Amino acid sequence: MTAEQLRKYAELAVRQGINVQPGQKVIVRAPVEAAAFAREVVKQAYAAGANHVWVDWSDEDTLRTRLELAPEETLELVPEGYVRDFVGTLEEGGAMLGIYAPKPGHLSGLDAARIGKYYQALGKAMRRQRDLQQASKSSWSMVMIPTPEWAAIVFPELSPEAGMTKLWDSIRYITGLDQEDPIAYWQQKVEQIESRAKWLTDEQFLRLHYSGGGTELSLELPRGHIWVGGRLTDEKGTKYLPNIPTEEVFSAPLRTGVNGVVKSTFPLEYSGQLIEGITIKFQDGRIVEASAEKGDAVLQEMISADDSAQFLGEVALVPQDSPISNLNIVFRNTLFDENASCHFALGSAYPLNLKGGQEMTREQLAEHGLNTSIIHVDFMIGSAELDIDGEREDGTRVPLFRNGNWA
Numbered sequence: 001m002t003a004e005q006l007r008k009y010a011e012l013a014v015r016q017g018i019n020v021q022p023g024q025k026v027i028v029r030a031p032v033e034a035a036a037f038a039r040e041v042v043k044q045a046y047a048a049g050a051n052h053v054w055v056d057w058s059d060e061d062t063l064r065t066r067l068e069l070a071p072e073e074t075l076e077l078v079p080e081g082y083v084r085d086f087v088g089t090l091e092e093g094g095a096m097l098g099i100y101a102p103k104p105g106h107l108s109g110l111d112a113a114r115i116g117k118y119y120q121a122l123g124k125a126m127r128r129q130r131d132l133q134q135a136s137k138s139s140w141s142m143v144m145i146p147t148p149e150w151a152a153i154v155f156p157e158l159s160p161e162a163g164m165t166k167l168w169d170s171i172r173y174i175t176g177l178d179q180e181d182p183i184a185y186w187q188q189k190v191e192q193i194e195s196r197a198k199w200l201t202d203e204q205f206l207r208l209h210y211s212g213g214g215t216e217l218s219l220e221l222p223r224g225h226i227w228v229g230g231r232l233t234d235e236k237g238t239k240y241l242p243n244i245p246t247e248e249v250f251s252a253p254l255r256t257g258v259n260g261v262v263k264s265t266f267p268l269e270y271s272g273q274l275i276e277g278i279t280i281k282f283q284d285g286r287i288v289e290a291s292a293e294k295g296d297a298v299l300q301e302m303i304s305a306d307d308s309a310q311f312l313g314e315v316a317l318v319p320q321d322s323p324i325s326n327l328n329i330v331f332r333n334t335l336f337d338e339n340a341s342c343h344f345a346l347g348s349a350y351p352l353n354l355k356g357g358q359e360m361t362r363e364q365l366a367e368h369g370l371n372t373s374i375i376h377v378d379f380m381i382g383s384a385e386l387d388i389d390g391e392r393e394d395g396t397r398v399p400l401f402r403n404g405n406w407a
């Protein structure tokens with residue numbers, strides 16, 4: 001990645017991703033591995049008119065050490081001042097960009113219960129942050145930066161250097177940075193996605209039926225559900241793009257309306273650990289059986305995070321035929337893989353997926369059938385065998401997906 005390409009990537013994240021407005025505060029969450037990129041983001045944010053940019057640095061090695069060595073009773077400690085500053089900035093309309101430089105498996109070998117303790121406490125402490133984000137209070141987005149560890153698991157056959165080069169090349173391709181005008185490219189693409197979301201919302205299907213590749217499942221949708229894709233709009237009316245790349249349209253399932261069996265089709269990276277070959281059986285929305293071929297303990301820990309971690313909070317439709325899928329690379333990373341595959345999420349639903357949902361309290365959302373939880377974890381279920389039908393109120397069925405693509 002040349003300096004010029006890095007600048008273009010940062011510009012895309014700032015102008016299209018969080019769409020910084022003059023006078024706005026910006027939080028940039030950045031791992032130390034992505035320092036060069038984070039510095040470029042700071043420049044671009046001030047150039048776009050930001051009045052203050054706070055870089056919230058993190059270091060995964062330090063985290064690993066803490067999870068390994070810190071006294072057990074301190075693992076749930078999250079500094080109050082940190083939470084207050086973070087949430088306060090978002091409350092007053094600050095934008096947030098999350099930079100991720102994933103190091104898959106960086107917590108492997110550690111005690112899953114200790115890791116669970118830490119993440120659950122963090123999830124609880126930062127609940128308000130997630131609520132604000134899910135309610136689109138202000139703009140937020142995320143970008144991925146390659147690391148040698150990540151490249152090594154995506155391209156195990158390549159040397160570390162060649163792997164990094166290929167990962168950067170892939171990222172440039174799927175984020176549209178190779179295009180003459182990446183910002184215009186995304187503008188045009190999200191318009192297509194938005195028109196599909198509008199069609200699905202207008203249809204107001206009662207149920208979706210999934211079949212193929214080991215999945216046999218029906219999923220009810222709540223009345224007044226909204227399909228969302230492409231850009232979101234924050235409270236001040238600023239349009240922003242939470243995910244670059246993005247291919248999905250998503251909505252909220254009815255908490256108690258999921259029945260059947262689903263099989264995951266991609267490995268899932270959760271709290272630094274890997275889960276593969278997930279099979280989950282739902283009855284009236286709740287998990288009645290869950291197992292994983294690999295990382296089963298992590299899966300069990302995840303679905304016992306709270307009482308609602310056993311219900312679905314997101315249903316997303318993504319065609320197999322997309323730039324990400326066509327690369328035929330399993331990125332072992334949710335932002336990329338979820339945009340290559342139909343997926344569900346366990347845990348919290350997005351209030352914006354329900355008419356009037358953004359003005360509702362958590363209790364009101366629950367009354368309308370939306371799940372709320374301290375977790376929201378996407379897992380991929382799409383495949384070239386997957387068929388999906390939409391069922392209307394009168395029982396007629398409309399083919400939505402055939403063999404993994406829009407019918």
Ligand code: ZN
Binds near residue numbers: 248250314343378
């Ligand atoms: Zn999604």
Ligand code: ZN
Binds near residue numbers: 314345377378
């Ligand atoms: Zn999700």
